[in-house]
Amino acid sequence: MSVNKKYNYPPKLSILRFFLDAEGVRRNPIPYHKNYFDSFGDSFSIKIGSSKHIILSRDNEVAQYILQKNQRNYHKSKFQSVYLSKYLGKGLLTVDGEFWLRQRRLIQPAFHKQKMNQLVDNMRLTIISELDGLIVDKKIDLFPVMSELAFNVVAKSLFQFSIAEEKLNRIKYIIEEVQNFLIKEIRLPHKVWWFSISGQVKKHLELAEENNKIIQGIIEERVNSKNEVNDLLNMLLETRYEDSGEGMSIKQLIDEIKILFIAGHETTANALTFTLHLLGNDFDVQEKIFEEITRIESETDDVVEQLQKMTYTNAVLNESMRLYPPAWITDRQNVEDDTLGEFNIKEGTLIGVSFYELHRNPKYWENPDDFNPDRFLGEQKKHSMQYFYPFGAGPRMCIGAGFAIYEMCLAISYIVKNYKITSAGKSVNFNPLITLKPVGVEVVFSKR
Template identity: 60%
Template sequence: MSETKKYTYPKSLSILKFFWNAEAIRKNPIPFHHRFFEKYGDTFSVRLNRKRYLLLSRDKEVVEYILRKNHKNYYKSKIQTDYLSKYLGHGLLTINGDYWLQQRRLIQPAFHKKKMEQLVGLMQKTIEKELEALPLQQETDVFPIMNRLAFQVVAKSLFHVSAADETLERLQYIIQQVQEFLVKEVRLPHKAWWFRLTGQVKKHLDLSLESRAILREIIEERKQSQENHDDLLDMLLATRYEDTGEPMTIKQLIDEITILFVAGHETTANALSFTSWLLANYPEVQQKVYEEAIKVSEETDNPIEQIQKLEYTKAVIDESMRLYPPAWITDRENLEDDTLGNYHIRKDTLVGISFYELHRHPDYWEEPDRFMPERFLGENKKKTAGVYYPFGAGPRLCIGLGFAIYEMVLAVAHLVKHHSITTQKESIKLNPLITLKPLETYVTFEKRVKK
């Protein structure tokens, strides 16, 4: 498209209105997004300067086009490649182009179904250990419990017995601190000078360096070890590039492991927390999960076979992630001018895709705000195609999808099999960071009495 050709964009939100609400949007953009979608349509724009636009969409055709049909023209935005990589390194989440494709092809085999099945026994033991001493008969925020559980599952799957608990706890703390600051930097770019002046940037860069030093030590110790641990680190150390036959460098390993921690633990922790709270609010659904868990455990003690049979439990998790998608938004930038629906957009347009809004769109979902696991059972599941993206789509589909599903199904089944969950809270607060995090998810656990 030549420079003389006219560019067209959807209805535009005033940049003044956008910045007027900047602080409130930073704290929780979801209500603002919904209001703007209702007012301006399923795709709207914000004009950032004379040539630069921001688009936000919940239109399924736009989403399909960007993530699948023309994905080669849409790279991860500089928000992810620049801001995130500054702290998290250059791993699958933060890179584009040929290097991304090279790393994806290298790492993908470690997440093959057969490889994941090797980790399920370890995963199950970790889940059982983390859930064996839940606080009983008192209101408890479930997120810290699920956050620790998910972190331990990733850590044990990565390192098996290579790292001490205090080391893992320090890693978890650093990742949480860095993520929260990242969101500030992304949402408040006009305060970048203040963050530098007050030392906040340096503080979090130092934390990032500390986490990398911890990971380097673990990797170096493993490379010297002659033992076989059957964990993800062993698998990653064994990978070789097709063209050179060389393994990843330690720097590359640290980058990819950092991304696995960030992308692989809090998303799952969020989903498990939302699911626990929803089960507490829907006792009839919880009862069905309990009955299925009992039935399946009587049929087999093989965790892989159990996961395959826990169909209703999986549907509950799917519906939970529809209402509260852990990866609630993603963004892309187009490399070349493009036609997006009825609009002709200039290259380097920033396009945000709201999975949260897409998953609740009344044109695509019957009673969209209602918790109905049956949407994901049998023939009903066909209706979710093209409008349900809990793990993204296309070539960028989350590499750890299978790992996350195994973990969540085992965790929910084990939790409900051994505990009943109740709550006094009928609504929940959201904290949309890089992932969609729940706030004040208070529930009460009771031991189930064996009959």
């Protein structure tokens, strides 16, 4: 773009309103975002200082452009590349450019469908073991149960050999502590000095280092044992870079495993919690899943075949993730000046896409706030998939999407086959952190 070309941006949110709303946005940005979109349209901007701009959008064309069509010009923002990598290291989630591409090509084969099929039996047994003792006929807070389930599925899929319970519990604790502090750092940048001098940054960096040592110990134990085990750790140890024929360093392997724990644990727990809440308010949909599972199990004993036939269960999960996308927002910064739709934007513009709002944008969805799994069946599915981003899009689409779908279908089918679900309330509360985290979602399970 010529230096003489004039930059122009979407309608501007005043800096005064931005600061007046700042504390409310920190607590829960989603209601504020909705108000801004209702006021300004599908994209709006904020000007910070004399030249820095932020754009937030729920426009599908913007999402497609920065994530797919011109993704090479859009790198992850410093929120992800700096803040996250400080604690999580340099794994697929936090890096960009050639290093990211090299890592993606290396790790992709471990998540190929055939490899995922090999993990299904272990996944199913973990789910049965975790859900066998569900409390019945009593209201329970659902998210902690789903969080424990999802964490153990990831842990057992990564490390099939039994790892000491206290080690896994410590990993889980550290991940949650570090993530909660990360959110404070991102949402309260004016308090960075306080976080530093009060010792909070040091404390959380030490926790992250402790996590590294626990995971390193698990890896070294596996390497020294010479055992070949059918789990993700073994698959990752076997991967080789195309150019050198070498495997990942221990340090890189630790970073990728941390990312897998975070990306594969909380997002799945979120999606399962929201799905069960929606099912607990819709007994017809529950019964349709029950009928589908009963029919499929009468047709085949093969678990992979069963998963491939769960058309309706998949539609329910998709509709749940449309309403409550686990990764509810993403952001990018353009490396060079660019034209984004009708706007000429300067390099370094921070662009956020709210999947939560895009998934409820009435321009793309009829009755967008209604729970309707039929959107993802038959001819309607083709339309819906154009505007649907449960795992992102483009080359950086979540590498573990297939793993997550398998896990969620297995969990939902087991629960619906054995229990009836009743939600304690119609509405649902959530906390938009790095992921969209459900809060105080209560259900009652009763035996079928």
